[in-house]
Amino acid sequence: MAQISKKKALENIKKVLEQIETTNFYEKSKIIESMRNVRLIVDRIFGFNSSQSQEVESYTSYILDTRRYGSDKEKEARNLEGVLRSMKNEIETFWEDEGTISEEKNIKIAKGAKETSKSRKLSKDKVFIIHGHDEGTKEKIARFLEKIELKPIILHEKPNEGQTIIEKFEKHSLDVGFAIALLTSDDVGNSKINKENLNYRARQNVILELGYFMGKLGRKRVCAMLGKDVEIPSDYSGILYIPLEEETWKYKLAKELKTAGFQIDMNKVL
Numbered sequence: 001m002a003q004i005s006k007k008k009a010l011e012n013i014k015k016v017l018e019q020i021e022t023t024n025f026y027e028k029s030k031i032i033e034s035m036r037n038v039r040l041i042v043d044r045i046f047g048f049n050s051s052q053s054q055e056v057e058s059y060t061s062y063i064l065d066t067r068r069y070g071s072d073k074e075k076e077a078r079n080l081e082g083v084l085r086s087m088k089n090e091i092e093t094f095w096e097d098e099g100t101i102s103e104e105k106n107i108k109i110a111k112g113a114k115e116t117s118k119s120r121k122l123s124k125d126k127v128f129i130i131h132g133h134d135e136g137t138k139e140k141i142a143r144f145l146e147k148i149e150l151k152p153i154i155l156h157e158k159p160n161e162g163q164t165i166i167e168k169f170e171k172h173s174l175d176v177g178f179a180i181a182l183l184t185s186d187d188v189g190n191s192k193i194n195k196e197n198l199n200y201r202a203r204q205n206v207i208l209e210l211g212y213f214m215g216k217l218g219r220k221r222v223c224a225m226l227g228k229d230v231e232i233p234s235d236y237s238g239i240l241y242i243p244l245e246e247e248t249w250k251y252k253l254a255k256e257l258k259t260a261g262f263q264i265d266m267n268k269v270l
Contacts, residue, residue: 004045006095012041013088020077020084025063026070035060038080042087049218052087057219059083065240122177122217124262128153130179130210132186132203137227137244141180144250148268150257169209177221178260179213180253181206184227184244199231207233223256225249 004012016038023034038060039053046052059080063073127150131138142152158172173179185200210233213222224241226232232241242252250269258264 006091009045009091009095010088012045013084013091016041017081017084017088020081023077025073025077028066031063031073035064038084042084045091046087055083056080061240121175122221123151123175124177125149126151126153126176126178127257128155128173128176128179128213130181130206130213132182132184132206134182134184134186134227137182137184137225141182141225141253144253148254148257148264150262173213173216177217178257178262179209179217179222181210181213181222181224182227182244183210183224183230183232183241185230200227200229201231202227202233221260223253225253 016034019034019037024030038056042050042056043053059076062068062076063080068076127145129138129141129145129152131154138154142154145152153172153176155169155172158168160168163171181202183202183206186203186206187201188198189201190198210222210224225244226241228243228245242249242256246252251266254264254266254269258266
């Protein structure tokens, strides 16, 4: 749904396309400025939680990743340009000339979204642990959360109460404020054309629940922790994760939780 007029939307899409074309992808400050403007414009045009906004963020996250080379960033920027041009075509083709909503209605929508956000209360200490068969890793993460005075939610530890698995999952995920997905080497797999070369993969339930919480809580309240040599889900490529093998995983996880609004005593992390 349009948040601004058709004319203004097209003007802004054109501006960010021009900025990307002139961005030096070997200069950090220029990259940050350009990608931030892309996110701001797309959020403003289509809405913060729109599919267009999420699609753009996957590209900008890749380009902002400091581990990527400038040449890789530049290639991904060309893909981002293609996505933005497609959005420009979408606006030109499907939007009414005067914009789909008036400024007055836009204010009401924004106010309603704000009130809805307030009414949705997330726990300030519950963290859902999405896990597969690696019991050791699950216990390690759970004990760390308890050490920093948070409550780990582990589904199989909760009573069944005659519920189906999905009912039980929905009940205990209802008010959690954060989710941690443990992508450990529980399964192996590959495409049919490359079936002899199998890769380590996380359990299918882990991938499903990871996607569920990304939609429910937003990516900023979901953290993926990656085991050694485990294949990253294709749609998650370019988004940062925490390697479980790194000694600094506790500090990095605590930092993500703190950024999401949890009260974390960093003295208890070490």
